[in-house]
Amino acid sequence: MEREGPESENPAVLAADPEWWRGAVIYQIYPRSYQDSNGDGIGDLGGIVSRLDHIASLGADAIWISPFFTSPMKDFGYDVSDYCDVDPMFGTLADFDAVVERAHDLGLRVMIDLVLSHTSDQHPWFAESRKDRTNPKADWYVWAEPKPDGTPPNNWLSVFGGSAWEWDGRREQYVLHNFLTSQPDLNLHHEPVQEALLDVARFWLKRGVDGFRLDTINFYFADKYLRDNPSLPKELRNDSIAPSVNPYNHQLHLFSKNQPENLEFLRKFRAVLNPYNAAAVGEVGDAQRGLEIMAEYTSGGDKVQMCYPFEMLQPTRLTAPMLVETFARMRAAAPDAWPCWSYSNHDTVRHVSRWHLTDAATKLYATLLVTLRGSLCLYQGEELGLPEAELQRDELQDPYGIQFWPEFKGRDGARTPMVWVTDNASGGFTSGKPWLPVKAPHLPLSVAAQTGEPASMLSHYRAALALRRAHPVLRTGAMQDISATGDVASFRRSGDGEIFCAFNLGDATTEVALPAGKWTAIGAELGSQTVGNGRVTLGPWGVCLAKRD
Structure with missing residues (x-):
């Protein structure tokens, strides 16, 4: 590496939470x-x-x-x-x-x-690697010999179309590129x-x-x-x-x-x-x-x-x-x-x-x-x-x-x-x-x-x-009883509390039964339907979010 980065002098340091990413x-x-x-x-x-x-x-x-x-x-x-x-x-x-x-x-x-x-073919690593087969970075990219008839070493294809191999006349070898020809693949086996x-x-x-x-x-x-x-x-x-x-x-x-x-x-x-x-x-x-x-x-x-x-x-x-x-x-x-x-x-x-x-x-x-x-x-x-x-x-x-x-x-x-x-x-x-x-x-x-x-x-x-944010169980809780009935997907999130979720992913009105127990609707601002008598009617693209009491 060409240089070291300075330690951050940023005075605003967030709480040192190794699990901050979970549910973020x-x-x-x-x-x-x-x-x-x-x-x-x-x-x-x-x-x-x-x-x-x-x-x-x-x-x-x-x-x-x-x-x-x-x-x-x-x-x-x-x-x-x-x-x-x-x-x-x-x-x-x-x-x-x-x-x-x-x-x-x-x-x-x-x-x-x-x-x-991969890198750009203008990265200094590649500029050195492609010079010859003996330089210090000769093995930093995926180079391969052609087949006896001069064609690429195998049938691999690029995500961007065509062969994943590009001929390089300096080394008289092919170099791998899974994307553009100007994006040679690094050799992580090295x-x-x-x-x-x-x-x-x-x-x-x-x-x-x-x-x-x-x-x-x-x-x-x-x-x-x-x-x-x-x-x-x-x-x-x-x-x-x-x-x-x-x-x-x-x-x-x-x-x-x-x-x-x-x-x-x-x-x-x-x-x-x-x-x-x-x-x-x-x-x-x-x-x-x-x-x-x-x-x-x-x-x-x-x-x-x-x-x-x-x-x-x-x-x-x-x-x-x-x-x-x-x-x-x-x-x-x-x-x-x-x-x-x-x-x-x-x-x-x-x-x-x-x-x-x-x-x-x-x-x-x-x-x-x-x-x-x-x-x-x-x-x-x-x-x-x-x-x-x-x-x-x-x-x-x-x-x-x-x-x-x-x-x-x-x-x-x-x-x-x-x-x-x-x-x-x-x-x-x-x-x-x-x-x-x-x-x-x-x-x-x-x-x-x-x-x-x-x-x-x-x-x-x-x-x-x-x-x-208001319901940590949605960030980190378990997801259980995932089911599909027609266009309706439903599941429970459980852990620190329990929330039942049902989504009508279709254009027809349907009725959904809640799990046994007492539930209170949440998420009214998101169109969540009112819960009554253990059942809820979901119109087209309707949602029910309910918290167990």
């Missing part, structure tokens, strides 16, 4: 699109500082900031060229320190996005690579961060023998990881990710976190075994604290039977596993559009989310009910969308700027031209327009998060 609500900030402070049309760290009050008023416990590190921005920061500095477009290390200080003043923990599976990445984590922990979101956590290791992936039958293909037009879905990715060696590295990573009471949430990108991998990585108390699988990020709307199946699979894999649920993020179509939700349905799903066992991630603008922005081909920035347009329009529709006010064309995001356009349908949904309106989506999210 984490608000994701996509920094390019949150708030611009200097008029260049790109959001930055100074802008984040100026808008942290909004997140605190929402009732979140922590923020997760997507990458702001030095980068050529081929994949908008997920291609890192310096892990220990801030890209000038976002500010400076001093600006980052200001984010930490202000967040802590407001009672918000700070998590940052670490991309440890111990010095692991130590360098752990040093990166230490650098930021010393600056005062409270944890990390770990990008593509199950991609850290590739099969050391580089065996071919088997094909996946068409009927089993799932486009939650890649769009259906991408041949990536034609394989079962048995050897290109999800390797057992990752468990020991995650134990090393946890050992770095523990002295700081820091936490990590991993992104598990796997369409077939996401829940099981999440359980494996979070069970036992010695690996990462949380992971989020893609079960609630998939194109198909979450139904009552799917909810039951999801928790049954998780329980079977590891009863102590700890998920981090989310409906939307910077890589997916916003769930309001993906699931074709009405306002009533969007509010119902928000209430459902805050009652689930696990921690939660909210994506900026989710609390406003923002739909996916409809962009034209010439407005795209995302290389993924450019590659597969028009069948797949990429990720830019979920990455357009946050809308703070209604009365200017950029929604208060910038005084310049925004890097992605602010679309007219978003402006009436701005923070200013919804603040103080009791029936607004923003008011509903604030009330939902307040309910979770």
